[in-house]
Amino acid sequence: MLTVASLSRRQLETRLAGPGLLVQTGAFVSRIRSPIRHVADGIALLYGDYPIHGADGFADFHVGLQYPGGLRRWYQPQVNFDLDGQLPFEPLPEAHAFPMLEWGLNWCISTRAHAYLMIHAAVVERGGLAAILPAPPGSGKSTLCAALVNRGWRLLSDELALFRPEDGLLVPVPRPVSLKNRSIDVIRGYVADAVLSRPVSNTTKGTVAHLKAPADSVARAHETARPAWIVFPKYEAGAATSLTPIPRARAFFRVADNAFNYSHMGARGFATLAGAIEGCTSYDFRYSNLDEAMALFAALEAPR
Amino acid sequence: MAASETWRLRPGQTLQYRQWDGECILYNDLSGDTHLLGDGAIELLLALRRGPATRAALAAVLQAEFDLAPAELDLETDTLLHDLQHLNLIDTLAC
Amino acid sequence: MKRLPILVAVLRDPDLLPGLRLADWDLLLRQSTSANLSPTLLALIEEHGLLDTVPAQPRAHLDWVRALATRHRQAVGFEVECIQAALARVDGVAPLLLLKGAAYAMAGLRAGAGRLFGDIDIMVPQARLDDVESALMLHGWASSQTDAYDQRYYRQWMHELPPMQHVRRQSSIDVHHAILPQTAPVHPDPALLRAAAVPIAHAPGLATLAPADMVLHSAVHLFFDGEFDKGLRDLLDLHFLFREFGVHAGFWEALPARARALELERPLFYALRYSRRLLGTPVPDAVLDALAEAAPNRGLLAVMDALFERALLPMHASCSDAFTGTARFALYVRGNWLRMPPLMLARHLFHKAFLSRKQSS
Secondary structure, three states: OOEHHHOOHHHHHHHHHOOOEEEEEOOEEEEEEOOOHHHHHHHHHHOOOOEEEOOOOOOOEEEEEEOOOHHHHOOOOEEEEEEOOEOOOOOEEHHHHHHHHHHHHHHHHHHHOOOOEEEEEEEEEEOOEEEEEEOOOOOOHHHHHHHHOOOOOEEEEOOEEEEOOOOOOEEOOOOOEEEEOHHHHHHHHHOOOOOEOOOEEEEOOEEEEEEOOOHHHHHOOOOOEEEEEEEEEEEOOOOOOEEEEOOHHHHHHHHHHOEOOOOOOHHHHHHHHHHHHHHOEEEEEEEOOHHHHHHHHHOOOOOO | OOOOOEEEEOOOOOOEEEEEOOEEEEEOOOOOOEEEEOHHHHHHHHHHHHOOEEHHHHHHHHHHHOOOOHHHHHHHHHHHHHHHHHOOOEEEOOO | OOOOOHHHHHHHOHHHHHHOOHHHHHHHHHHHHHOOOHHHHHHHHHHOOOHHHOOHHHHHHHHHHHHHHHHHHHHHHHHHHHHHHHOOOOOOOOOEEEEHHHHHHHOOOHHHOOOOOOEEEEEOOHHHHHHHHHHHHHOOEEEOOOOHHHHHHHHHHOOEOOOEEEOOOOOEEEEEOOOOOOOOOOOOOHHHHHHOOEEOOOOOOEEEOOHHHHHHHHHHHHHHOOOOOOHHHHHHHHHHHHHHHHOOOOHHHHHHHHHHHOOOHHHHHHHHHHHHHHHOOOOOHHHHHHOHHHOOOHHHHHHHHHHHHHHOOOOOHHHOOOOHHHHHHHHHHHHHHHHOOHHHHHHHHHHHHHHHHHHHO
């Protein structure tokens, strides 16, 4: 299968500026179009391992990062996220184009793919068992996720836990891991040879950068995983590493609170989430030291 | 409420639920809501799933399953019935 | 007419589906998504037993959509029940008369399959509006218009209360007392509509308009309203209603006379014409002949054909040509013009464009 890396920079730019680049990221194929240099830069740097399809292939999402018409094309240029002719968001400064692509793709999946129960969470897997890390922004989930996938865990996603109702398995959509502010430097220090996009500052989330997903995670993007642990992380400077079990009914509602489409899924959503809670052990996890966090995760026991 | 009042499960409620460690979660087939219920509530619902029952019979179910003083029994029964009705899980049969 | 977009071709003739290539599916789903017709497409595919012929990648999209359609149907059923309970003590509103999407869904009509919509629409006698509004407020609904001008606009000129939203469930209800506003050039009598209303067999306490009236209301809604982003969906409603009721004895024969009684011959003419031309609806020639006098003159008809045939297509780049934007705007102005006299319209559009926005910032 051809990958993005098989294209020369010029070929990449030609596709992006023209008919679009069809990229497969696990369960989804996106057609991406953009004349903006930052988008080509980000894709060239971070998407080398991902399979590409021909121009007349089927794409799940048709997205574009486009300049708006009028003056904002030239004066303090902006970028629009275009979803097949709709502009769901306000424009952003041109420099934010690559993060906008990543947020936009997450939005496409989380607002449409209702065959899955979708939780806002990171998902990592090791030894056939997956840990789900639901977390509101600021909990340190992404730092933890980025560290774990560089210490022996496979990346399924840093933002989207996709549960398949038929069998309760998790479906991967491994894409670049988004990091914010402090965690960019932390990961730069923690991961040798970390491939990071150029940080973009002054976004609504502060400074943002994306970390390339491990090649092995991308290569295994078609492999589902069985959920075993639900871990709510909380980074607290100076805190001792601790793991506290959560009663199942409480865990159920806390996960549902972090779901994109629990209510949309109706009875199926209930059954899928109940199955996940029953098959997993759920914990609150507090940490301040990444090495200790890694050791704790490595020691997690399979649920009985 | 009258002791002879007959209650039933709302038609359409299939009682999809899980009971974990003394807490019960239940999916409401009519409203699409998900509820966190105590043991008393689920016992009443399961009793009604077997068939309509009078208030007196339901009070007896609670008395058999839980440690309730007679004074508490009435209040507990009525409160539960009222709450479950408000949640569209049960209603009364017309006489 | 130009070649039809693939979505329209498939709606006309579902037998085309097994022959589609992957690239065709890609375009079909993009058009159906932009027209909000993906659940309808799914219903059509399932009705014709063609799900197995759909390749895996597009079939996944249909699975995404099935979940939404199921949940939506559940929500509609529950919402209608809550409204019935709220209005149980108001005189003169039982059986509860449902309109549009809610009516199709609760009556189990083909037009309701896979049709997603945002509001529940009901119709009550004008004399009971205050009591209905009070009862709804008592049960948790609140009026969503806070701008004093919009409130007055609604109550004075429109055929409905300002939309109300339930504070906890966030669901919306539109309470109509007529099917067109007082400012419109024609005045279909709501008393006639209510008198002919038909109870829903398996749903005690609920009613819909009579079949002919349901068709006429849908035609009015499509051809008098300004907003055509739902144009194809509304035309599809008409198509399904015509097909479902068309097999009932006497339906076609009585339709022109009923249109005349309600002053709605012109919208019916357009409904029959465009449903037949775009979607291939089997309309007996005799019906169109009976409406010949209600047809516009040839010049106007040519203009209307050009406008509507563009505006009724999916709002997607693949279906547009240079004139489509103009067509939609011209019909938007026409739509609103039909409902409000020109001077009032100018004032209304001005207010909508400037005053409301400033107040809300």
